[in-house]
Amino acid sequence: MSDSVEGQTFHDVAALNSLEEGKIHPLSVAGHAIVLVRRGDEVQALGGRCPHKGAPIDQGALCHTKANGDVLVCPWHKAVFSAATGELVEPIAFAPLPTYPVEVIQGRVLVGIRPKELPQPAPIKKDESVLIIGGGGAAASAIYTLRQGGYAGKITMISREKILPYNRTALSKTVILSDPEKLKLPFLLDESYYQQNNIEVIYDTVVAFDPATHIATLKDGSTKRGDNVILAMGAKPNQLDVPGADLEGVMTLRNLKEAQHMAEVIKPEDVVVLVGGGFICLEVASALRQKGVGVTVILAESVPMESQFGRELGLMLLHLHEENSVAFIRDSKLVKIHGDSKVNAIELDDGTVIPCSHVLSAVGVTPDSDFIEGLPKDNDGSLIVNDEMKLTDKIYAVGDVSAMHRNGRNCRFEHWRHAQIQGRIAAKSIMGAPLDGVPTPWFWTQQFGKKLEYLGWGEPFDRVIIEGDMRKYDFIATFRAKERIVGIVSSGRAAAMAEAAVNYDQFIEDDSDNSSM
Numbered sequence: 283m284s285d286s287v288e289g290q291t292f293h294d295v296a297a298l299n300s301l302e303e304g305k306i307h308p309l310s311v312a313g314h315a316i317v318l319v320r321r322g323d324e325v326q327a328l329g330g331r332c333p334h335k336g337a338p339i340d341q342g343a344l345c346h347t348k349a350n351g352d353v354l355v356c357p358w359h360k361a362v363f364s365a366a367t368g369e370l371v372e373p374i375a376f377a378p379l380p381t382y383p384v385e386v387i388q389g390r391v392l393v394g395i396r397p398k399e400l401p402q403p404a405p406i407k408k409d410e411s412v413l414i415i416g417g418g419g420a421a422a423s424a425i426y427t428l429r430q431g432g433y434a435g436k437i438t439m440i441s442r443e444k445i446l447p448y449n450r451t452a453l454s455k456t457v458i459l460s461d462p463e464k465l466k467l468p469f470l471l472d473e474s475y476y477q478q479n480n481i482e483v484i485y486d487t488v489v490a491f492d493p494a495t496h497i498a499t500l501k502d503g504s505t506k507r508g509d510n511v512i513l514a515m516g517a518k519p520n521q522l523d524v525p526g527a528d529l530e531g532v533m534t535l536r537n538l539k540e541a542q543h544m545a546e547v548i549k550p551e552d553v554v555v556l557v558g559g560g561f562i563c564l565e566v567a568s569a570l571r572q573k574g575v576g577v578t579v580i581l582a583e584s585v586p587m588e589s590q591f592g593r594e595l596g597l598m599l600l601h602l603h604e605e606n607s608v609a610f611i612r613d614s615k616l617v618k619i620h621g622d623s624k625v626n627a628i629e630l631d632d633g634t635v636i637p638c639s640h641v642l643s644a645v646g647v648t649p650d651s652d653f654i655e656g657l658p659k660d661n662d663g664s665l666i667v668n669d670e671m672k673l674t675d676k677i678y679a680v681g682d683v684s685a686m687h688r689n690g691r692n693c694r695f696e697h698w699r700h701a702q703i704q705g706r707i708a709a710k711s712i713m714g715a716p717l718d719g720v721p722t723p724w725f726w727t728q729q730f731g732k733k734l735e736y737l738g739w740g741e742p743f744d745r746v747i748i749e750g751d752m753r754k755y756d757f758i759a760t761f762r763a764k765e766r767i768v769g770i771v772s773s774g775r776a777a778a779m780a781e782a783a784v785n786y787d788q789f790i791e792d793d794s795d796n797s798s799m
Contacts, residue, residue, distance in 0.1 A: 290383060292392040299389065301325065306354070308340035312395045316382060319344060319365050321352065325384045327393045328368050332356040333377035343780035349718035353784060354379065357776035360699060360724050360783045369400065372721060372784075373702035374419075376426050376471055403432030410435040412712060413508025415488050415498055417441025419450060419698050420514040420681035422470040423705030429479045431713050437481050438506055440498065442515075443537050444485040446473060450537075451698050454565035455728055457541040458548070459573055465542065488515075493656045493677055510676045510712045513654065513665060514705065517647035517682035517696065522557065526619030531640045535562060536647070548640055550574035555628050555636060557616050558644030559586040561727045564599060566642060567608050568729040578609040578636060580616050580628070591736075591771060592746040595759060599729070606730050611636075647696060649683045660685050664694045669720050671708040678711065680704035686720065688739050695740065697725035722786040724779075735779045737786060738769025750775075 293311050301307055301320040308317050308330055315330030317339050330339050335358060342357035344365065352365035361375035368379035380397035412428060412435060414421045421439055428437060441447075449468035457465065476483055484506070490499040497507045519534040521527060535541060548554060553576040556563050564586060567577045583589075585596035586603075600610065611630065619641055620627040627637045649663040657673050658666045664685035671678040681701035685694040700723040710717055726735045732755050743761035750757030756774035760767050767790045772779045782789040 290394040290396050292383075292385060292394050294390050295393050296391045297389055298323070298325070298386055298391055301391070304344060306340045306342070306344050308338070311382075311393050314382075314395055316393065317354070318384075318391065318393075319352065319354070323386060325386060325391050326365055327382040327384045328354065328363070328365070329380040329397075332358065332361055332375055333379065334359055334361055334375040339379070341776055343777050343784075345781050345784050347718075347784055349716075355780035355784055357780050359726070360780060362784055367400070370430070373423050373706060374699050376422070403430070405434035406432045406713060408434035410509045411507075412437045412510045412512065413496065413498060413506055414439040414512045414514055415491065416512075416514030416516055416681070416683075417443055417445075417447055417483075418514060418516050418681060418701065419447060419470060420516075420701040420705035421512070422447035423702035424512050424514070424680065424709040425476075425479075425481055426471060427706045427709035428713065431710065431715055433709070433713055435509075437479075438484065438508065439481060440484045440486060440488055440500065440506065442485075442487045443539075445538060446476070446483070447471065448538060453535060453538065453541040454562050455569060457538065458535075458544045458566065458569050460545055462542045462546050465545075467538070488653060490653050493674060496677070511678070512671075512705070512708050512712075513651075513673070513677070513679040513683060514681050514701075515650040515683045516701075518650045519643065520646045520648055522616065522619070522641075522643045522645065524616055524618055526621060526625070527643075529619055529621045529625050530623055531621070531625030532619060532643065533640060534643050535566060544642075548573070548575055552576065552639040553578070553637065554640045554642060555580060555638045556642045556644060558642075558646075559583065560590075560644060560646070561587075563642070563644035564603065564729055565727060566644065567603060568606070571606050571608055571730075576609075577607075578611060578638070579603070580614055580630070581610055581612045582615060584612050586610075590740070592743070592759075592761065594746060594748065594752070595734075595771060598752055602730055602732060647682065649685075649694070651683050660692045660694075662694070664692070666692060669707075670711040670717065671704050672711060676712075678708040680708050689741055693739050695723045697723060699724055721783070724783050733773060735772050735775075736769065737771075737779065737782055741768040743768050 303320050306317050316327050317330045319326045337356050337358035343355045350371050354363045354365050359374050362372035363379045368381040370378050383394035385392045447470045452468050487501040488498045496511050497505050499505050519536045555578050557580045559581040570577050588596040615631040617631050618629040627635050629635050651663045665679035667679050667684050671680050682696050685692040724737045743763050745762050746759050748759045758772040758775050761769035
């Protein structure tokens with residue numbers, strides 16, 4: 283049944299008393315995926331698919347937070363939306379959830395199918411400017427947040443990579459499997475967004491920055507200045523320091539150009555040696571094996587990811603890869619790459635020589651801050667910020683180039699969602715908007731169709747408690763230092779992880795209560 287009111291068509295979708303409070307109720311209305319959320323006699327209707335990748339919102343979580351009230355959390359990538367307005371609260375989406383008008387008449391819930399328009403914020407700070415040095419996810423998040431919040435001043439983004447900000451997580455998962463000629467670039471914001479929102483985009487390299495004057499000098503000799511400056515340069519991959527590291531066929535994976543090159547030159551009949559053992563290395567191994575490529579991983583440790591995930595989870599990943607014909611040479615070190623002009627083999631510290639066609643270096647990254655002087659740095663070159671992402675007055679650092687002080691140490695978290703969150707915090711700081719604190723970092727990895735999620739600050743732990751079935755990839759593991767929970771890893775627990783992502787402290791408290799019973 284439907285009724286039309288002032289051009290809006292309403293559909294009778296449910297009885298009010300059939301909607302349980304605290305639950306997400308999915309339905310389809312005239313072909314629209316919608317979710318209903320009830321609080322008392324009021325019902326909110328919102329879009330049922332996350333605007334980032336189309337994840338079903340009902341498989342995520344409905345949570346109550348101190349800062350933002352009721353929120354909906356995407357099950358896949360943990361974008362957070364206001365359950366009242368649909369507005370984006372935390373990345374990684376770059377659009378709100380649509381909201382639909384609701385009327386409750388005689389105990390029946392009626393939903394209109396034309397989305398409501400979000401109110402436009404009042405323009406602020408139109409006489410100021412923001413200069414963003416860097417063109418990744420953190421930069422895009424800062425830009426979106428500024429314009430979302432009504433910032434009317436000039437915004438300039440300088441990107442060394444000659445492309446708009448894109449989904450960097452796709453590089454090690456899908457881009458190297460694609461046909462370079464058919465690749466659809468995974469932009470975070472459409473090109474039209476920058477034009478419509480008056481964002482100046484410059485493709486060049488910043489070679490110097492003066493914190494005193496806020497002036498950035500570009501490679502072409504020109505200069506740019508901003509009243510506020512966001513440093514978002516990211517990090518650069520570490521190079522192999524062995525003879526032959528400059529041969530053709532030795533590669534790193536940090537940007538779209540490198541991923542496209544790998545997709546173009548590596549053929550199914552090739553044999554590739556990967557040096558590392560971290561997430562990027564293992565994700566590339568998974569992608570190359572799906573392409574039919576022979577893959578050997580040179581691992582300095584006995585178990586991959588043991589220091590980050592513990593021995594049991596590390597062995598789980600090892601077995602997953604071995605079951606898919608990835609070869610591991612463990613407790614070994616690369617000492618030489620053989621070849622005349624192009625790679626044809628590698629040599630290990632025990633004298634073993636392994637023929638191969640390509641070598642991928644995945645041995646970590648270093649903050650890209652060499653040209654920065656006069657700002658607080660850690661020993662690794664990362665720029666040390668506070669909870670507002672601030673370095674000094676009106677200068678901020680976000681993403682892989684930054685580090686935060688947590689639990690007695692400087693912590694640099696090299697993951698995509700956290701970089702976007704930092705970009706959002708810096709933008710809100712510039713606007714003088716209320717800050718909700720820094721969420722606990724979350725990231726995910728996808729290998730051979732299995733997804734693992736991590737939540738925490740990467741603190742040391744002394745034991746891991748696993749609940750569930752690791753063999754079925756249906757478990758949740760808590761990392762503990764003495765009795766304190768310092769991290770969580772899960773698989774197959776999307777809703778629980780979505781709730782923990784926005785209520786981490788409450789999750790820890792509840793788990794501690796259960797453990798003591």
